[in-house]
Amino acid sequence: MTGIQLRVKSIINLFGGINGPKKRMTLFIVVPAIIYYLILRYYPVFQTMILSLTDAKLLRKDYQFIGLENYTFIFHDPPFVKAIINTTVYAFATTILTVILALILAFLLNPLPYGNNFMRLLFYLPMITSGIAIATIWLWLYQARFGLFNQVLGNFGVHPIPWLISKEWALPSLIIMAIWGGVGYDAIVFIAGIRGIPTEYNEAAKIDGATEWQMAIHITLPLMSRVVVFIVVTSIIGSFQVFQQVFLMTRGGPLDSTRVISFSIYDYAFSRLKIGISASMAFVLFIIVGVLTVIQLRMQRHDWEL
Amino acid sequence: MANAFVLRKIKKLYLINYLVVGLVAATMVLPFVWMVLTSFKMRGEILSIPPSFFPKVWTPENYIDAASRLNVLRIYWNTFSVTIIKTFIQIYLSALLGFVFGKYDFKYKEVVFYFILATMILPFEVYMIPLYRMMVAAKWGDSYQALIVPMMFSAYSTFLMRQFMFTIPNDLLDAARMDGAGEWFIFHRLVVPLCKPVLATLISFYFMWNWNDFLWPLIVISSQEKMMLPVALSSFVAEHGTDYGLIMAGAVMASLPVIIVFVIFQRYVVQGISLTGLK
Numbered sequence: 150m151t152g153i154q155l156r157v158k159s160i161i162n163l164f165g166g167i168n169g170p171k172k173r174m175t176l177f178i179v180v181p182a183i184i185y186y187l188i189l190r191y192y193p194v195f196q197t198m199i200l201s202l203t204d205a206k207l208l209r210k211d212y213q214f215i216g217l218e219n220y221t222f223i224f225h226d227p228p229f230v231k232a233i234i235n236t237t238v239y240a241f242a243t244t245i246l247t248v249i250l251a252l253i254l255a256f257l258l259n260p261l262p263y264g265n266n267f268m269r270l271l272f273y274l275p276m277i278t279s280g281i282a283i284a285t286i287w288l289w290l291y292q293a294r295f296g297l298f299n300q301v302l303g304n305f306g307v308h309p310i311p312w313l314i315s316k317e318w319a320l321p322s323l324i325i326m327a328i329w330g331g332v333g334y335d336a337i338v339f340i341a342g343i344r345g346i347p348t349e350y351n352e353a354a355k356i357d358g359a360t361e362w363q364m365a366i367h368i369t370l371p372l373m374s375r376v377v378v379f380i381v382v383t384s385i386i387g388s389f390q391v392f393q394q395v396f397l398m399t400r401g402g403p404l405d406s407t408r409v410i411s412f413s414i415y416d417y418a419f420s421r422l423k424i425g426i427s428a429s430m431a432f433v434l435f436i437i438v439g440v441l442t443v444i445q446l447r448m449q450r451h452d453w454e455l
Numbered sequence: 456m457a458n459a460f461v462l463r464k465i466k467k468l469y470l471i472n473y474l475v476v477g478l479v480a481a482t483m484v485l486p487f488v489w490m491v492l493t494s495f496k497m498r499g500e501i502l503s504i505p506p507s508f509f510p511k512v513w514t515p516e517n518y519i520d521a522a523s524r525l526n527v528l529r530i531y532w533n534t535f536s537v538t539i540i541k542t543f544i545q546i547y548l549s550a551l552l553g554f555v556f557g558k559y560d561f562k563y564k565e566v567v568f569y570f571i572l573a574t575m576i577l578p579f580e581v582y583m584i585p586l587y588r589m590m591v592a593a594k595w596g597d598s599y600q601a602l603i604v605p606m607m608f609s610a611y612s613t614f615l616m617r618q619f620m621f622t623i624p625n626d627l628l629d630a631a632r633m634d635g636a637g638e639w640f641i642f643h644r645l646v647v648p649l650c651k652p653v654l655a656t657l658i659s660f661y662f663m664w665n666w667n668d669f670l671w672p673l674i675v676i677s678s679q680e681k682m683m684l685p686v687a688l689s690s691f692v693a694e695h696g697t698d699y700g701l702i703m704a705g706a707v708m709a710s711l712p713v714i715i716v717f718v719i720f721q722r723y724v725v726q727g728i729s730l731t732g733l734k
Binding site: 170171172173174175178179182183185186189190191192193194196197200253254257258260261263264266268269270271272273274275276277278279280281282283285286287288289290292294295297300304329333382389390392393396397410411414415418419427428431432434435438439442 | 574
């Protein structure tokens with residue numbers, strides 16, 4: 150047998166251990182999947198890593214290696230530093246506030262005898278609607294003069310708030326919108342978490358004379374900490390990739406007050422065509438998300454050991 | 456006496472619960488109601504102080520105007536066909552992969568599985584630029600292939616399908632094999648019907664995700680007549696940003712199909728969230 154034949158045979162043997170038809174089906178789907186993930190996921194990530202060390206431009210083929218220059222540039226670039234800070238503030242503020250509100254909501258909604266399902270259905274609305282449609286609606290709600298919010302606040306004598314057009318209010322405006330969009334989903338997951346807890350604990354506590362509030366704080370909440378941690382970490386990870394709202398509503402402005410990492414990545418790659426710099430920003434995002442993911446996996450493993 | 460007291464206390468408690476939850480539910484719906492109401496108002500009425508809640512005159516003007524400026528039917532067709540094809544391919548391939556990972560044993564199975572699963576942690580931004588360059592190099596820029604092919608497989612649904620496969624008893628499959636059924640027959644005629652609930656959940660979720668997908672279609676599709684709905688809406692807003700009746704009509708047209716799908720598949724979406732923590 151020639152070397153090539155041997156190699157082909159050894160590749161087929163990789164999936165050894167099962168008989169004919171099963172093997173055929175396995176090869177039929179698993180091999181394309183491996184090729185797909187190599188070419189369309191792993192290789193591009195590797196390419197981003199390489200591009201981040203070059204001066205590549207979007208529509209030019211040739212580029213030169215410039216070492217870590219892009220990284221030095223972005224960390225000395227005030228707008229990008231601002232973007233990292235904004236994204237972090239956005240991710241943590243959104244997640245923490247949403248989770249607290251969702252927990253309260255879940256505890257209030259769960260015991261309701263009627264209308265439980267109907268109200269939960271309403272909570273899905275922000276989740277299923279396209280982010281762009283939602284951003285469009287809120288653009289109108291936030292409108293400084295004629296928008297619903299300022300008109301209603303005006304009835305109570307509140308001065309018009311410059312929601313999206315001032316650098317103090319723009320980021321909080323996006324956070325409020327994100328809380329509105331996320332609280333329903335989180336609450337629904339928390340209700341599932343509450344219902345997954347065996348009722349014996351609460352029954353025992355009730356016999357001992359515990360109040361509803363005490364049971365919620367001392368029994369239900371600790372028992373569903375797994376779900377809460379899962380939601381907290383996954384929504385921080387998700388919020389770090391915020392893009393649509395910023396793209397549609399503020400374009401990072403005013404004065405970079407809502408510039409976020411994903412928007413910078415997009416901006417540098419597809420408006421300024423400097424994909425070398427954009428790739429280095431993407432890699433920074435990757436490292437942040439990677440660290441958060443490792444924390445999540447650690448916490449879950451800790452859970453399993455218990 | 457004591458019982459009556461407890462009962463009264465519980466009722467009072469629920470009153471507060473209903474009040475708060477009802478208020479939140481109203482907050483969830485209000486922006487959508489406001490969107491619909493604004494879209495039916497005349498231009499002059501939208502920019503009036505104080506605002507009217509219901510339109511004084513219900514007018515379809517904004518919809519007619521939006522439909523003539525946006526090639527609505529074309530955009531619906533683009534988005535609908537791409538979304539359906541993409542969702543079908545993703546779920547079919549995930550089911551097949553999930554079946555193989557869940558029910559077969561082969562060398563390096565775990566390694567291959569985690570090799571696929573690990574891609575779940577990659578933010579899209581990390582591979583988007585090289586992916587775009589690949590599409591351009593393959594002369595696939597501004598094409599539907601570019602929207603579908605790089606998203607054919609999905610690690611997430613593969614993982615969920617594999618989990619579901621564990622609940623199907625091996626004896627059932629072996630019995631079918633004894634009767635002479637081939638592996639493809641077993642997958643299509645036995646496993647797929649058994650997976651119906653989880654498949655319905657995944658299909659409704661992926662339909663919504665694919666319909667609402669934004670960043671990749673924004674980058675890849677450049678010509679007006681091939682645009683997906685969210686991208687079309689976004690450039691529509693950028694163009695007519697101050698004509699609020701018009702852009703609300705656009706927003707209604709963009710969100711309606713997904714809301715309809717949600718109402719139809721409601722049961723599966725609800726199941727999906729509470730069972731798997733899907734988002």
